[in-house]
Amino acid sequence: MRRRQFLAMTAAATASASTFMDGPAFGALAGPLRLFTVAVAGRDKDINEARKDLDLDIRVTFNVAHTETFAKMNAGVLSPQQDVLHIQQPFVRPLAQRKWIQPIDTSRLKNYGKMFEQFKSPEWAMLDGKLYALPYYWGYDSVVYNAKHMPDGGETWGRLWDDRYKGRLSLRDDALSSIQPVALFLGYNPNRLTKAQLEECKKFLISKKQHFRQLWGTYAEAVNLLRSEEVWALWGWLPMVASLRKEGMDIRYGMPKERAIAWFSSYIISKDTKVVPACHAFLDWVLDEKFAMAMTRDYGYRMTTTVHVKNLTPAEIKEMQLDDIGGLVSKLFIQELPENLNDWVQAWSEFKSA
Known part of the structure; x- marks a missing residue:
């Protein structure tokens, strides 16, 4: 997207901006809405605003990992228990193909037209011409590092197993998250990893293994490892950087030469939900200005909507590359769900037990 197009789009969004409940009415919404989401998107302060704006009973459950969510959906466990679920892009099409989720009716979303064009109908969210996931924030996974100890920490995935920092490094306890950067570092395509290549990643x-002080499991655990300076670099997320910078630490986010790993956080609607109007009302709410600004200000996340961009400074827009989304995405590796995911999980288990 060229800068002129970007400015025109955000101006149009600003001109049409209104309070959330203006425009097409959802009417009285039947609930409760059972929301299965991640901690950053399901904070009390945000969900309480959604409850108030929508006059809707929203009951939140937090997920652990997308692989676990995917497995439980495929086992038929989550679909009857939840209405709207958070998932990332590699898992959307397989769930749609297996009919665990239902299409999203974008005509019910007044904010849909205010999304960046790249996110309205991404290929990974489409099946048979229908949209099965609504991306609402996005970014990339990378090396989170303490520049006081590792001034060159973000240049390559190799910093996560650099001999100079042995014992001060950490990976996430998740097969996909931790094997993907190894594959990229070794020159493999993680989306098409052969059995032999997976074996090489495991051996590597x-x-x-002795380089890793520990494997982290939760966001809080990772932040505490960085805060205490027990760990100087780890595979991590952008909010970790934003949080620790506010505490005065020189924590940075890398752009590895082997490519950082893109992700697109999305909401999907369970096939078994009985509250379809409430589901769409909530999806529309996450595209609105209030939530978009909260996620941007508190975590530094890039949102898929344009409605909040008018509140950002030119410097912030440039830093987040919101005026050149295509250029940023071209630098990233867009992950797909490996067909041999069970082999990945087995390899990770063998690494941990070695």
Whole structure:
């Protein structure tokens, strides 16, 4: 997207901006809405605003990992229990193909037209011409590092197993998250990893096992490892950087030469939901200005909507590359769900037990 197009789009969004409940009415919404989401998107302060704006009973449950969510959906466990679920892009089409989720009716979303064009109907969210996931924030996974100890920490995935920092490094306890950067570092395509290449990734990880102080499982655990300076670099997320910078630490987010790993956080609607209007009302709410600004200000996340961009400074827009989304995405590796995911999980288990 060229800068002129970008400015025209955001101006149009600003001109049409209104309070959330203006425009097409949802009417009285039947609930409760059972929301299965992640901690950053399901904070009390945000969900309480949604409850108030929508006059809707929203009951939140937090997920652990997308692989676990995917497995439970495929086992038929989550679909009857939840209405709207958070998931990332590799898992959307497989769930749609197996009919665990239902299409999203964009005609019910007054904010749909205010999204960046790249996110209205991404290929990974489409099946048979229908949209099965609504991306609402996005970014990339990378090396989170303490520049006081590692001034060159973000240049390559290799910093996560650099001999100079042995014992001060950490990976996430998740097969996809931790094997993907190894594959990229070794020159493999994680989306098409052969059995032999996966074996090489496992052997490489085992050879570097003593470099990792520990494997982290939760966001809070990772932040505490960085805050205490027990760990100087880890595979991590942008909010970790924003949080620790506010505490005065020189924590930075890398752009590895092997490519950072793009993700697109999305909401999907369970096939078993009985509250379809409430589901769409909530999806529309996450595209509105209030939530978009909260996620941007508190975490530094890039949102898929344009409605909040008018509140950002030119410097912030440039730093987040919101005026050149295509250029940023071209630098990223867009992950797909490996067909041999069970082999990945097994390899990760063997690494941990080695």
